[in-house]
Amino acid sequence: MGVEPGDRTVRLRPPADGSERELVLGLNADHVELLSPMDEDRLAMLESTGRVEVVDVDGEVAGFVVTMPAGTGYDSRLYRWFGERYDDFLYLDRVVIAPGFRRTGVAGAVYDLIEARAGRHGLFALEVNSEPPNEASLAFHRRRGFAQVGEVVDGPKRIAMLTRDAAWPEAVVRMWDEDRASRALGMRLDAVAPGRAVVTMPVREDMVNGHEIGHGGLTFAVADSAFACACNSHGPVTVAAGASIRFRSPVRLGEMLEASATERSREAGRGVYDVVVRADDRVVAVFEGYASELRREER
Structure with a gap:
């Protein structure tokens, strides 16, 4: 399913070849302070457990996303936090939009696509840094109907745990x-x-x-x-x-x-x-x- 912000079509699809996989690793490295490290082995593990997809905008790679359903053996502490509290959910592990595609409607289109899948599970789950606060991300998720359901403390950091209902019609x-x-x-x-x-x-x-x-x-x-x-x-x-x-x-x-x-x-x-x-x-x-x-x- 594609979503059209303006006159462009945004799709999520698996990386087509090795060069696109390298692009995913490079984008992750550029934003590792907000994510977690990922090498080729870690990428392969994420692919085998959940979904790793590039953001395709009219054939051009504009970023990538990693999503994970409930009930897997994924070792993320934050993923396990949701697993201890909810029977079923779709977890957004990470999303990166390349600089040239920000503030163009692509991020909103990506969320539309993921939410359309999350209806299988009934709940869409993710987290955002609340201390130090990621104000832009917190505001974006509030506009999309996410609500804070808890908080995880990680040293000096505080992480807001967010969910929203996503049932299919x-x-x-x-x-x-x-x-x-x-x-x-x-x-x-x-x-x-x-x-x-x-x-x-x-x-x-x-x-x-x-x-x-x-x-x-x-x-x-x-x-x-x-x-x-x-x-x-x-x-x-x-x-x-x-x-x-x-x-x-x-x-x-x-x-x-x-x-x-x-x-x-x-x-x-x-x-x-x-x-x-x-x-x-x-x-x-x-x-x-x-x-x-x-x-x-x-x-």
């Missing part, structure tokens, strides 16, 4: 729980926000056609499932009124497809949605869906 959760077709195809709902959704699907052996490439109907299916979640995210029961797809690149056995749906317009119970389907960072299909809310007597 009930209508989408209910619909997805009853979606036997998507589950049978191995799909996973990864992110939901008003008018947006991300669904992933692994390309299995039984999804490959006679040309040894992914069956186009199943690429359509994962795009359609993301479309369904996005158009139902506002609450009313909404169904497809039409859809089309254009294939851009063959899909291969073993790839993970990611379908990212974005609302283009919505008015008077009808909406238009764009879905981009990627395998790694390659666009394999683009989908356009038309949605219509059902009247109560039609349900």
Whole structure:
């Protein structure tokens, strides 16, 4: 799922190659006084435990983020503080925005993307230095609805522990729980926000056609499932009124497809949605869906 501050698209994705991994390490080193040290081994550990992703702004790396779900063996003292108090949460371990992209709306777009994922867990957790105070960060998080739920003392430093509720829309959760077709195809709902959704699907052996490439109907299916979640995210029961797809690149056995749906317009119970389907960072299909809310007597 991409978010558009101005006329730019912001995405989170894994580092594409060694040079991007080096860029992540360099950005971390530049801000190590606010973070914690990270070398290649530590980066690999974080990748195996949670998610390490670069901030992609129209194909240019603008920073990186590390997130961690509850219940892992991550050795961070602050992560464990949340784990001792909450059953489930998504923890933002660190976020760095490169200097040239600050104060441009990129940081807000990154938080939108992470919060859309945090709905799986119901809670978004992180910390900010309160002594010495990081006033800009504290103000930013207050504006986004975070509240202080505790404090950790680390020598002369005090660290504010912050959370905010991040539940997915009930209508989408209910619909997805009853979606036997998507589950049978191995799909996973990864992110939901008003008018947006991300669904992933692994390309299995039984999804490959006679040309040894992914069956186009199943690429359509994962795009359609993301479309369904996005158009139902506002609450009313909404169904497809039409859809089309254009294939851009063959899909291969073993790839993970990611379908990212974005609302283009919505008015008077009808909406238009764009879905981009990627395998790694390659666009394999683009989908356009038309949605219509059902009247109560039609349900």
